[in-house]
Amino acid sequence: MSSEESFYNYKRYRYLTLNALLVLVLLIIYIVDSPLGGRNGGTVVGYTYGIIAALGILYLMWYGVRRRAYYSAHTTLKGVLSAHAWLGIALAIIVPLHSGFSFGFNVHTLAYVLMMVVIISGVIGAIFYVDLAPRIRSHRGGGTIKKHLEQLRILSQDIESSVKGKSDRLVDVMHKLNFEYRPSIGNSLFGRSIKPLDKKHVSELLQHLSENEYQDGLKLVSLIDKKLELAAEAQEEISIMTKLRIWLFVHVPFTFAMFAALLAHIFSVFYYW
Amino acid sequence: MKFRHTIEKIGKNGARDVLNRDYDKSELVLGRGSASDIIFESNLLSLTHVKLTQTPAGLRVEDLGSLSGTRVNGSIVREATLQAGDEIKIGDISLTVFHEGGLWGVRQRMEESEKVDTETLIGRDLARADVFQRLPRIRLLSLMGFIIVGGWFFVLPLMSQNKDSWNSGPISNNHAMIAHDCHACHADPFVQVQDAQCLACHNMSEHSEVLEKHEGLEGRCASCHMEHNGDHAMVLRDSRMCVTCHADIKQIHPDSGSPNVPSFKSHPEFSVAIQPVIPGGVFTKVRLDDAANLKDNSNVKLNHEIHLKTLRGKDGPVRLDCRDCHNASEDLRTIEKVNFEKHCESCHTLEFDDRLPAKEVPHGDPDVVYKFLYAEYAKLLLSSNDNAQAARTFNRFKPGGSLAESAAPNRQDDFKRSFVERESRNAERQLFTKTACYLCHLVVEKDISLQQATDAAVSRYTVLQPQIPDRWMPGSTFSHKSHEAMRCDDCHKGVRESTKTNQVLLPRVEKCLVCHNDDGSHGMVKSDCVMCHSYHDEQLVPPEAKRLAEEILSKK
Numbered sequence: 120m121s122s123e124e125s126f127y128n129y130k131r132y133r134y135l136t137l138n139a140l141l142v143l144v145l146l147i148i149y150i151v152d153s154p155l156g157g158r159n160g161g162t163v164v165g166y167t168y169g170i171i172a173a174l175g176i177l178y179l180m181w182y183g184v185r186r187r188a189y190y191s192a193h194t195t196l197k198g199v200l201s202a203h204a205w206l207g208i209a210l211a212i213i214v215p216l217h218s219g220f221s222f223g224f225n226v227h228t229l230a231y232v233l234m235m236v237v238i239i240s241g242v243i244g245a246i247f248y249v250d251l252a253p254r255i256r257s258h259r260g261g262g263t264i265k266k267h268l269e270q271l272r273i274l275s276q277d278i279e280s281s282v283k284g285k286s287d288r289l290v291d292v293m294h295k296l297n298f299e300y301r302p303s304i305g306n307s308l309f310g311r312s313i314k315p316l317d318k319k320h321v322s323e324l325l326q327h328l329s330e331n332e333y334q335d336g337l338k339l340v341s342l343i344d345k346k347l348e349l350a351a352e353a354q355e356e357i358s359i360m361t362k363l364r365i366w367l368f369v370h371v372p373f374t375f376a377m378f379a380a381l382l383a384h385i386f387s388v389f390y391y392w
Numbered sequence: 393m394k395f396r397h398t399i400e401k402i403g404k405n406g407a408r409d410v411l412n413r414d415y416d417k418s419e420l421v422l423g424r425g426s427a428s429d430i431i432f433e434s435n436l437l438s439l440t441h442v443k444l445t446q447t448p449a450g451l452r453v454e455d456l457g458s459l460s461g462t463r464v465n466g467s468i469v470r471e472a473t474l475q476a477g478d479e480i481k482i483g484d485i486s487l488t489v490f491h492e493g494g495l496w497g498v499r500q501r502m503e504e505s506e507k508v509d510t511e512t513l514i515g516r517d518l519a520r521a522d523v524f525q526r527l528p529r530i531r532l533l534s535l536m537g538f539i540i541v542g543g544w545f546f547v548l549p550l551m552s553q554n555k556d557s558w559n560s561g562p563i564s565n566n567h568a569m570i571a572h573d574c575h576a577c578h579a580d581p582f583v584q585v586q587d588a589q590c591l592a593c594h595n596m597s598e599h600s601e602v603l604e605k606h607e608g609l610e611g612r613c614a615s616c617h618m619e620h621n622g623d624h625a626m627v628l629r630d631s632r633m634c635v636t637c638h639a640d641i642k643q644i645h646p647d648s649g650s651p652n653v654p655s656f657k658s659h660p661e662f663s664v665a666i667q668p669v670i671p672g673g674v675f676t677k678v679r680l681d682d683a684a685n686l687k688d689n690s691n692v693k694l695n696h697e698i699h700l701k702t703l704r705g706k707d708g709p710v711r712l713d714c715r716d717c718h719n720a721s722e723d724l725r726t727i728e729k730v731n732f733e734k735h736c737e738s739c740h741t742l743e744f745d746d747r748l749p750a751k752e753v754p755h756g757d758p759d760v761v762y763k764f765l766y767a768e769y770a771k772l773l774l775s776s777n778d779n780a781q782a783a784r785t786f787n788r789f790k791p792g793g794s795l796a797e798s799a800a801p802n803r804q805d806d807f808k809r810s811f812v813e814r815e816s817r818n819a820e821r822q823l824f825t826k827t828a829c830y831l832c833h834l835v836v837e838k839d840i841s842l843q844q845a846t847d848a849a850v851s852r853y854t855v856l857q858p859q860i861p862d863r864w865m866p867g868s869t870f871s872h873k874s875h876e877a878m879r880c881d882d883c884h885k886g887v888r889e890s891t892k893t894n895q896v897l898l899p900r901v902e903k904c905l906v907c908h909n910d911d912g913s914h915g916m917v918k919s920d921c922v923m924c925h926s927y928h929d930e931q932l933v934p935p936e937a938k939r940l941a942e943e944i945l946s947k948k
Contacts, residue, residue: 264521302520
């Protein structure tokens with residue numbers, strides 16, 4: 120893992136420290152506080168923690184706006200992301216303290232469950248990011264998926280045209296070794312990895328070629344080999360890009376579902392005060 | 393002999409474009425290589441793939457050792473003779489044999505596919521690889537999530553559907569029948585539950601003594617009676633509710649007269665309600681450590697020491713136990729008052745004259761007793777066969793009697809009356825000053841003349857009304873039931889040595905502290921204020937306010 124500063128250790132874990140302190144203070148107050156009737160969301164501490172958590176959620180949701188504004192005079196996006204991530208994790212603890220750990224089959228607990236889905240998907244996204252982002256940069260040639268796909272197209276055409284007018288044996292070698300690569304998210308996540316050519320198999324195939332076609336055969340094999348290599352890279356690239364993005368399909372929609380539940384929660388507890 | 397290769401191009405819009413290529417040959421070689429007659433640009437074909445020959449029997453097809461083979465009507469063949477309508481397939485190319493006007497040929501159908509450049513193809517590949525393009529838009533999913541959750545859990549409950557989802561916690565069993573009627577308690581939106589909602593069902597007297605004392609204290613019914621916490625919080629048992637003020641009540645309410653009580657550990661000595669000496673007066677509150685004033689003015693005489701020793705009963709020796717006289721009430725909370733008929737009569741008879749064996753005066757008003765005596769002696773006189781005999785027997789000069797009064801006219805009647813009166817008064821005096829009544833009651837002789845008493849036929853004695861207390865601490869909810877397993881004299885110490893009735897034999901607070909403490913530490917019983925004190929007395933619902941179950945359920 121690279122030692123450079125990432126969002127999680129931004130400014131020497133500034134936001135981890137701040138949020139850990141916040142949680143610690145709130146935890147101590149929670150333990151010391153002993154309200155009449157037991158701890159719940161309706162005590163002074165309960166209301167206070169509820170306000171803190173609600174403001175926290177608004178701040179976390181504001182990140183969705185902030186990340187689209189690339190330039191800000193005061194904050195860097197990395198700093199804001201760092202605060203976003205650590206505050207999100209802190210909320211997983213602050214919210215149960217708000218409720219006094221009382222849960223049930225109701226909109227109040229639903230809001231918490233949805234929030235936990237958002238937090239967990241965010242943590243998974245963060246782990247993906249920390250784990251995978253350096254691997255994108257480390258790719259040879261630094262090729263993007265688009266570059267890979269372009270090269271694959273060109274290579275496919277080269278392979279097809281390399282056997283034009285050549286003997287059936289050579290075409291047969293091409294048919295046996297060549298493959299059609301179709302990029303697929305499903306295959307990149309769950310499919311088998313693309314393996315390089317089996318040298319023994321290749322030399323067996325090339326044996327049947329006439330002497331003057333042997334060079335053509337070698338050229339064909341090297342083209343197919345290159346294609347396989349590019350396809351494997353593209354596959355991995357797609358897998359990485361997918362993992363870096365797919366958690367957002369949980370994180371963002373569940374954020375809005377949670378926000379609806381949060382509004383219902385706040386409204387209902389005061390409507391039926 | 394001609395051979396025709398028809399290419400039928402079908403455009404995207406369905407337009408057909410037919411191109412005929414005629415070959416002046418009876419044999420044609422089809423393949424990918426330049427040596428073929430018809431050249432197909434497909435790497436799936438061999439250089440020379442198949443040979444077609446026109447014969448009288450039909451179109452002969454012969455595979456030229458191709459790598460991918462030749463199929464006729466779906467099956468691989470090396471050679472075959474075909475008729476019109478048969479289908480040849482080589483590589484990815486399909487050809488249909490036709491024979492029209494002596495002309496053999498093959499028809500190739502080419503459906504025109506859209507012409508796409510590499511740029512577009514790469515664009516498609518990219519789209520396939522991009523999760524943002526493969527899955528529904530995140531904005532759409534977010535909107536759906538917001539609408540589904542918001543609709544189900546916000547809008548529906550507002551429309552009185554799925555209302556239980558707003559329930560913040562389980563309703564107590566007491567309110568189970570109105571659990572689904574939120575408005576039964578939450579009358580107005582955005583307003584905390586008001587006391588009026590509680591009082592609609594619960595008849596709490598406004599004049600409840602304790603409530604009155606706490607008038608002006610902030611708080612609603614719901615401040616102490618917390619709903620939506622299941623059953624455990626309906627009555628808030630937390631001493632801090634009281635101690636917050638009572639720890640320093642002298643400062644906060646100097647007029648209250650209450651001592652400062654910061655905890656049960658520092659609870660002051662118990663006070664008891666002492667009866668006034670003269671019945672009907674005001675009870676006074678006396679602390680158990682105030683020996684000078686702590687006197688039980690019950691107006692009865694009972695020596696516990698004697699009663700708890702072996703006694704001489706009607707049928708032999710008797711040994712009494714506390715419970716022989718002090719029965720617990722049905723709910724075991726209080727002790728029933730001692731009752732003559734139930735507890736005393738079996739030993740203490742109210743007989744008054746050996747000549748009238750088994751005759752007992754009634755236990756009650758002295759006037760009634762006197763009238764009973766008078767009647768009994770009158771009966772005795774009348775039942776006697778011989779008045780003279782009776783006179784002889786009874787006409788003795790007795791102290792307190794007066795023979796002079798017998799010297800009136802109608803001497804016989806006067807004699808009888810004076811006899812009955814004399815006997816009755818004698819027996820009365822005996823009962824009220826020496827025997828039965830006197831043993832237990834405080835008796836006072838009336839300051840009236842004999843004549844007055846005779847005229848009115850009333851007793852010459854007054855019994856001070858007994859006032860045996862059944863609740864020494866009327867403000868306490870102490871229950872004997874919880875203490876059932878303990879010996880009575882463990883708490884009521886000194887009973888066996890007690891000779892005086894006015895001794896108050898109640899346990900001091902230190903006795904309670906043997907088992908009870910504030911926080912339940914050290915294996916003690918956790919004891920909050922409301923364990924013994926009630927904050928307000930519940931009043932029974934007056935008859936006019938009583939309702940049917942359906943009315944209560946339909947309460948809005």
